[in-house]
Amino acid sequence: MKKRFIPIFAILLSLLFFTVAFAETIKAYFLDVGQGDSSLIIASTGEVVLIDSGPDENIILNHLKKIGINHIDLLIASHPHADHISGMDKIIDIYKPRAYMDPGVPHTTKTYERVLQAVKRNEVKYYQATERRIKLGPLLISVLPPADPLIEESSLNNNSAVIRLDYGDVSFLFPGDIEKERENQLIQVAKDKLNIDVLKVPHHGSSTGTTIAFLQATTPDVGVIFCGKGNNYGHPHLETLEALQSFGIQIYRTDVNGTILVETDGKTYRVILERGEEYRGPPALKPTGLSTPTPAPTVSPAPTPATEEPTVTYKYIASKRSDVFHHISCSHAQRIKPENKIYFSTREEAIASGRKPCKVCKP
Amino acid sequence: MRLNIDRFEESWVVLELPDGTTFNFPRSLLPEGAKEGDVLYFEVFIDEEATKKRREHIQDLLDDLKSQDKGGDIEL
Numbered sequence: 001m002k003k004r005f006i007p008i009f010a011i012l013l014s015l016l017f018f019t020v021a022f023a024e025t026i027k028a029y030f031l032d033v034g035q036g037d038s039s040l041i042i043a044s045t046g047e048v049v050l051i052d053s054g055p056d057e058n059i060i061l062n063h064l065k066k067i068g069i070n071h072i073d074l075l076i077a078s079h080p081h082a083d084h085i086s087g088m089d090k091i092i093d094i095y096k097p098r099a100y101m102d103p104g105v106p107h108t109t110k111t112y113e114r115v116l117q118a119v120k121r122n123e124v125k126y127y128q129a130t131e132r133r134i135k136l137g138p139l140l141i142s143v144l145p146p147a148d149p150l151i152e153e154s155s156l157n158n159n160s161a162v163i164r165l166d167y168g169d170v171s172f173l174f175p176g177d178i179e180k181e182r183e184n185q186l187i188q189v190a191k192d193k194l195n196i197d198v199l200k201v202p203h204h205g206s207s208t209g210t211t212i213a214f215l216q217a218t219t220p221d222v223g224v225i226f227c228g229k230g231n232n233y234g235h236p237h238l239e240t241l242e243a244l245q246s247f248g249i250q251i252y253r254t255d256v257n258g259t260i261l262v263e264t265d266g267k268t269y270r271v272i273l274e275r276g277e278e279y280r281g282p283p284a285l286k287p288t289g290l291s292t293p294t295p296a297p298t299v300s301p302a303p304t305p306a307t308e309e310p311t312v313t314y315k316y317i318a319s320k321r322s323d324v325f326h327h328i329s330c331s332h333a334q335r336i337k338p339e340n341k342i343y344f345s346t347r348e349e350a351i352a353s354g355r356k357p358c359k360v361c362k363p
Numbered sequence: 364m365r366l367n368i369d370r371f372e373e374s375w376v377v378l379e380l381p382d383g384t385t386f387n388f389p390r391s392l393l394p395e396g397a398k399e400g401d402v403l404y405f406e407v408f409i410d411e412e413a414t415k416k417r418r419e420h421i422q423d424l425l426d427d428l429k430s431q432d433k434g435g436d437i438e439l
Binding site: 047073074119133 | 438
């Protein structure tokens with residue numbers, strides 16, 4: 001593996017401006033904004049994208065200040081509900097983003113009008129979230145096809161901008177608050193673009209969406225749920241959590257974990273939580289030689305061979321309901337429900353079953 | 364619909380629905396002199412005319428912004 005030489009002064013310099021100390025990574029922050037969404041993507045080369053701004057102006061402005069944001073290249077409103085766009089007018093006034101994008105579906109609220117007025121006042125370039133690609137430095141952003149015609153049912157939610165982000169081999173999906181109608185439509189028209197690693201779970205983990213079919217199409221390893229502690233709507237709903245768990249998807253929630261950071265070098269990624277100890281993934285990325293594969297942890301045999309749990313002759317595992325396989329010790333493998341577990345003794349066997357290797361444990 | 368005032372909390376009044384559940388309502392929207400235990404009469408209807416005007420207003424704003432979007436892929 002090639003080693004990258006990073007002069008000390010360059011590290012110091014980047015430390016001064018960003019919290020990023022590695023060359024060529026991106027950080028995707030799922031900001032704890034309470035009951036609402038706000039995802040912030042920062043490339044170590046300086047590009048900044050903000051998708052949604054949550055339900056409270058002060059909370060989002062504090063986050064941006066704390067992280068040290070001094071500019072925003074692209075601001076996206078997934079849809080114009082107040083739990084996604086509050087404070088966006090202020091953000092536009094302060095950071096004057098180079099571009100603003102939304103679904104272009106009108107909403108009558110003052111909150112949305114203020115956002116549009118701020119776009120106009122600051123002469124920010126407006127883009128509609130039609131099917132298109134955006135190249136921003138090392139980030140490749142794809143806007144997946146909008147609903148056509150507009151979905152009448154839960155119209156603003158279902159017409160959310162659905163954003164895919166690719167950085168090297170690692171991909172994210174930010175589907176706003178879409179519900180099952182739009183999920184089904186996306187499976188029809190954009191199935192090839194739905195397969196990703198990290199899913200921002202639609203609509204705060206509501207049972208209005210995140211169908212089994214949608215999870216089969218997206219095959220995430222990680223699901224992040226934006227929700228506020230003790231919210232009035234019971235988000236996330238039990239059905240959604242169970243569906244995610246049945247696929248062995250590692251779940252993080254802003255109400256439990258606070259702000260969730262996924263950092264990636266485009267080959268592997270790590271998750272850093274503000275609170276909680278759910279994550280038992282690979283060791284931290286190193287500042288050099290990021291592509292060095294993580295050595296597989298030693299497998300200790302289960303002390304009590306209870307029920308049908310096999311012994312260590314099996315090295316690989318997958319969920320019946322997912323097309324990803326894991327090393328048996330992978331943190332994601334722990335989440336697979338017993339009844340969905342399938343074991344493989346060789347890597348070839350796992351691949352022959354039509355599955356691809358997990359990007360975290362890299363079996 | 365008739366709702367009971369359960370209590371006051373900061374800038375909110377806690378109103379009780381007929382099924383016994385409660386919700387917060389802005390205190391500032393209550394008539395003067397309203398107090399704990401008072402029964403409020405609620406009548407709500409959709410202002411179709413205002414909705415239409417409002418929707419047109421936002422659509423105009425949006426159309427103005429959309430007119431600068433030439434479509435296609437974007438290189439930022």
